[in-house]
Every structure is written in C-alpha cells, then in structure tokens.
Amino acid sequence: MREFRPVATRRAFEEIASQIRGRLARQGLRAGDRLPPERELAGQFHVSRNTLREALRSLEIAGLLELKKGATGGAFIKEGGGDAAVAGLADLYHLGTIKPEHLTEARIVIGTEVARLACLRRTKEDLATLEANVAAAEHATTKGDMVNRALVNYEFHRLLARAARNPVLTILTDALMEMTRHFVESVGYMPNRYVMPSRHRLLACLRTKDGDAAAREMESMLKRLQRFHLAAYGLNAGRKK
Amino acid sequence: MREFRPVATRRAFEEIASQIRGRLARQGLRAGDRLPPERELAGQFHVSRNTLREALRSLEIAGLLELKKGATGGAFIKEGGGDAAVAGLADLYHLGTIKPEHLTEARIVIGTEVARLACLRRTKEDLATLEANVAAAEHATTKGDMVNRALVNYEFHRLLARAARNPVLTILTDALMEMTRHFVESVGYMPNRYVMPSRHRLLACLRTKDGDAAAREMESMLKRLQRFHLAAYGLNAGRKK
DNA sequence: GTCTCTCAATGGTTCAACCAATTGTTTCGA
DNA sequence: TCGAAACAATTGGTTGAACCATTGAGAGAC
Structure with missing residues (x-):
C-alpha cells in the first residue's frame, strides 16, 4: 500500500x-x-x-x-511580511506559467471579494487613506502623468486589500498588482475613462459600508479592465522580443 | 517631489x-x-x-x-511550478501572520470561485479524476482512516483547482490546503457528516456544468467547515505550547 | 556633556583544496 | 559478441583559513 x-x-x-x-x-x-x-x-x-x-x-x-x-x-x-510569497508569484508570471488572461481573471475573483470585505471592515483611517489615494489619482490624471497614475492605482488595490483585514488577500493582491505592473509596462500605458468614476462609486459604497454594491462595482470595473488589457495584449502579442 | x-x-x-x-x-x-x-x-x-x-x-x-x-x-x-510561492505562503502561516480565521475565510473566497470555474472548464478527464477521488474518500471514511481521508479531501480541492484552469487559483489552493493540513494536524482530526454528501452534490453540478449551483454548494460547505474548524481552534487555543 | 576616534564584532568575499555522486568509457571475461 | 565490472571525467557539495567592509559601542579628548 x-x-x-x-x-x-x-x-x-x-x-x-x-x-x-x-x-x-x-x-x-x-x-x-x-x-x-x-x-x-x-x-x-x-x-x-x-x-x-x-x-x-x-x-x-x-x-x-x-x-x-x-x-x-x-x-x-523577520516579521512575516509575505515578500517572498509575492516574489514567488511574480516569478511565475515572468516564467510564463501565469499568463495575462490568468492574471486578469484572478484579479476579478480576488478584487471582487476584497472590495466586499473592505467595505465591511474598513476603519475611518482606511477610508481616509483611500480617499487620499483617489485624490492623488485624480491629480495625476489631470496632469497627464500616466506612470504615476498607474502606480497610484495599484496602490489603491493594495490599500483596499489591507482594509479587508485578511493577509492572504493582502499578499495575493500585492502579487497581482506586481504582475499587473509588469504587464502594463510591457504593453504600454493607456488612458481610459472609466476607472476614476468607478473609484468614486466605490468610495461611496465604502462610506455606506455597502459590501454587495462595492463587489458589483469592482467586478464591473475589473471586467472592463480585463477586456481592455487583453485587447492590448492581443495587439502586442506578436511584437515582444 | x-x-x-x-x-x-x-x-x-x-x-x-x-x-x-x-x-x-x-x-x-x-x-x-x-x-x-x-x-x-x-x-x-x-x-x-x-x-x-x-x-x-x-x-x-x-x-x-x-x-x-x-x-x-x-x-x-526549472519549469515554473509554484512550489516556492506555496512554501512562502505556508511559512506565513507558521509564522503566525496568517491565522486560522484568515485561512478559513480565504478558503471560502477562493474555493467558491474555484468551484464555479471548474464547473465551466472541467474536461471529462477532470470529472473522472474527481469522481475517483470522492470514491477514495468514501472508502477511507468507511474504513475510519481519518488521516488518509483528510489527505484525499485536500487532494479534492487541488484537483478542482486544476480543473479551473487558472494557475493563480491552483497555487493559492495548494497553499491553502498545505496550511489547512497543518491546522488540522495541530487541532486533531475530527469526523463530520456533511462533507461527503456535499461532495456528491458538487459532482452532480460538475456533471451538468452548473457553475452557480457548484459555487453555492461549495460556499455552504466551506462555511460549515469554517465554523467547525474555528470551534476546534477555540477549544485548543489555550493549550498550544 | 558632547563630539571624535578607535576598535571589536559580524556578515561578505576569496582561495584552494578535497569529497561525493553520476555518467560515459574502457576493459576484460564468458 | 555481449555484459558486467572497473575506471575516469565532470559536476555539485563541503571544508578551512584568511582577509575585506560595515556597523555600532565605548573610550578618550575637549
């Protein structure tokens, strides 16, 4: 046996x-x-x-x-910070085990639940930090600073994950954002008109602690982003070195 | 600046x-x-x-x-297999960064979506493998072999994650099962009467590719398991070295 | 007191061997 | 001719001693 x-x-x-x-x-x-x-x-x-x-x-x-x-x-x-796990997951993206379609799908699955939990568990401080982040994103957008806007946007998801108060989701979100950053760098930064309005609707949900609405909002936004990203990926699929 | x-x-x-x-x-x-x-x-x-x-x-x-x-x-x-990422996450559990309540919650979030996607993407081979796994679990249960039953049950989730065809979810599931294994070993194996019936309902969903039903079934089962696990954790919380 | 300077402790790096496992080749006997 | 045993070459694993670079605490000068 x-x-x-x-x-x-x-x-x-x-x-x-x-x-x-x-x-x-x-x-x-x-x-x-x-x-x-x-x-x-x-x-x-x-x-x-x-x-x-x-x-x-x-x-x-x-x-x-x-x-x-x-x-x-x-x-x-060392205090267990999850850096190694994040690096390990990011490596898998570089190695090609995790592909952009997996990445965008995972973001939808995780991001939706993160938004829901963050709504229920966020503190006043969390809310203030998130509002500051969205303000910074607005600022970068009006200045046309695409690079900083992207960085601030990744940070939004990381902050939201921290507000969800679950280290598994925190680390996973960090890893997904790290992969997204590499993805966006490889296909190039592109403007869009739906992320910022979504952020404000999301903040409204966070203020009223309406988890279901936040989850719906995040899911809808991430699905639009998915189509956007995968289209860009398809366009650029053949020209990578 | x-x-x-x-x-x-x-x-x-x-x-x-x-x-x-x-x-x-x-x-x-x-x-x-x-x-x-x-x-x-x-x-x-x-x-x-x-x-x-x-x-x-x-x-x-x-x-x-x-x-x-x-x-x-x-x-x-090496072929990117995710072992390092799994080990990194498992370490966080050992270090105490990830606690049992985080673990059980993450399992609900991930497991539910894994079940849904697995339903939609499973092949005939996936289904056959899962059915064989459930049969093995039945066998171990009737024999009263708790240790093997637990191992076979972790394997079920891993197989289901593979059927979902997303390496992020696969690796995450592997890591969550690894943590669960350690958790169960620390609080002791305990019988329950709801996992096996749930497995059969889940198989039925998989056969008919009813993703929503599978997600509901998995969520319900994992929530019962969560209460079960956290109760056991609470009972044993004070006696750990 | 407070500011230097000195120095000991500690990780980082180098070098030159030798050990151990693995595989391909050679040799020798049936 | 074929097969097995002995051998040799290659490669990672380990050793030990030495020296470098950084850091912080304590001694000493003011």
Missing part, C-alpha cells in the same frame, strides 16, 4: 535550514530574535561557515531571516 | 541572481536549459565559487533553478 520514499540524500544546508524552520514553527524563535553569529552556529551544527551561510541564505530568500552587517548585526528572525 | 532612494549597496550574489533572473524574464533562458558549470560561471562573473553558489542557492530556493550533481549535472532552469 505504502510507496517507497526517496532516500533522504539531504544536503547539509537543507538539514540546517529545516532545523531552524522547525524552531520557528514551534515558536521557539520569535520575530526580532537574533541567531548566534555565523561562526558560532557553524560550530554548533558541525559544518563549515560556507555551508552554514548557504542555509542562512536560503532562509533569507524565503523571507524568514534578515541578515545585518556590523557589530550588532547577525541573523534576525 | 521625488524622494531619495537608498543607495544600492547590493551584495555580489544579489547582483548575479538578478542578472540570471533578468535573462529568464527576457526569455533568454528557457525551462530545461542548463547553465554553465559553477566554476565557469564564477569566472564569467568574476566572483569566487562560494559567492556564485550563494546566488545559485537563492535562485534554487526561489524555485527557478534545479541543481543536479554528477557528470551531466549542473544548474537547470
């Missing part, structure tokens, strides 16, 4: 990283804690400093550690 | 990893391609082999490379 498991020909640095991960998971180590210096850790694990460094490097890339130089430096347990 | 940017005190291995990433993004390197041997690459970048290895290590952890030993070994460009 049970299959054979591949023999554990684990590399030394994997074993070390695994042990440190284990202590993290068991709450033996907490954010902000400092690990012993490399030279000492190498001694504890009975490996060379190079090998230990590869282990630390892997944990750093995974977003679990932060390495600081200097007298009071060292390896610090 | 423009803020100062932190001076780029990039480490050597970061610069190398960035260059290789860049070639990947520009399609200069494709899945399956092999990079030159470490000794040669180190020469090309004018760094020591150790430093080069830290760069390769970081790319390996990010899921972009696979390192193989032996005469025909080397650093191979």
